[in-house]
Amino acid sequence: MEAPFLGMPGVDGWLLLGLALASFITTFLSVATAMGGGLMLLAILAMFFPPAILIPIHTLVQLGVGTSRVVLMWRYILVSTLLPFTIGAALGAAAGAQIFVTLPAALLYGILAVFIITVTWMPNLGLIGPERGRFALLGGSATFLGIFVSATGTLVSPFVAAASPDRRNHSATLAALMTIVHIMKIVAFGLLGVGIGAYLPLVVAMIATAALGAWAGRAALNAMRETWYRTVFKLVMTGLALRLIWVAAREAGMF
Numbered sequence: 001m002e003a004p005f006l007g008m009p010g011v012d013g014w015l016l017l018g019l020a021l022a023s024f025i026t027t028f029l030s031v032a033t034a035m036g037g038g039l040m041l042l043a044i045l046a047m048f049f050p051p052a053i054l055i056p057i058h059t060l061v062q063l064g065v066g067t068s069r070v071v072l073m074w075r076y077i078l079v080s081t082l083l084p085f086t087i088g089a090a091l092g093a094a095a096g097a098q099i100f101v102t103l104p105a106a107l108l109y110g111i112l113a114v115f116i117i118t119v120t121w122m123p124n125l126g127l128i129g130p131e132r133g134r135f136a137l138l139g140g141s142a143t144f145l146g147i148f149v150s151a152t153g154t155l156v157s158p159f160v161a162a163a164s165p166d167r168r169n170h171s172a173t174l175a176a177l178m179t180i181v182h183i184m185k186i187v188a189f190g191l192l193g194v195g196i197g198a199y200l201p202l203v204v205a206m207i208a209t210a211a212l213g214a215w216a217g218r219a220a221l222n223a224m225r226e227t228w229y230r231t232v233f234k235l236v237m238t239g240l241a242l243r244l245i246w247v248a249a250r251e252a253g254m255f
Contacts, residue, residue: 031217
């Protein structure tokens with residue numbers, strides 16, 4: 001039997017290279033359009049890893065992705081959203097860890113999809129209530145769902161878009177908030193005893209290429225017109241939500 005590449009079960013050199021490239025491309029798209037990259041990367045990783053490994057790996061990589069974006073774009077972060085979101089995220093992680101993988105994935109995907117479409121096409125809903133309360137609830141919801149489905153940037157993104165006067169505020173603030181989500185999830189997984197130490201070479205390679213993707217994506221974002229950005233945002237978010245509805249139906253055994 002061939003020994004695992006760099007000690008990683010089920011991973012060879014070509015797969016590592018391919019996933020590192022996927023990390024670059026999805027991060028570029030995340031920064032340039034503030035949406036979709038994390039979900040795309042999750043779908044790619046799901047082709048090769050079971051959920052117990054997939055979600056922690058995705059969380060670690062996305063933490064590296066978010067951190068690189070925050071470093072590049074920290075001046076545009078809407079600071080007022082951070083504290084309430086962090087408080088909500090801590091509560092969401094604690095609640096999610098208590099019932100890890102016990103809720104039907106179909107139900108979670110379906111609720112998330114309907115919610116995304118509603119907030120994307122009715123942006124004023126993303127401004128209901130005081131900002132602190134709104135982002136505290138959002139932090140709790142995104143982190144709770146993230147324990148089970150990992151990629152919840154599509155849930156957070158419409159709310160950040162509604163609060164952002166500029167596309168760079170949107171991209172930078174979304175990165176900061178999702179970094180908080182991933183930190184809380186890692187703490188929760190650690191308390192649950194979930195370990196993926198054998199896959200650290202893959203995680204490091206994907207984070208390194210993600211940093212390059214973030215740099216390239218920032219250049220594309222700065223060159224993009226605001227009206228184009230908002231239009232692309234709505235179309236991509238709707239497409240991702242429709243895909244989630246399809247996944248929910250499949251998980252429910254409808255086909």
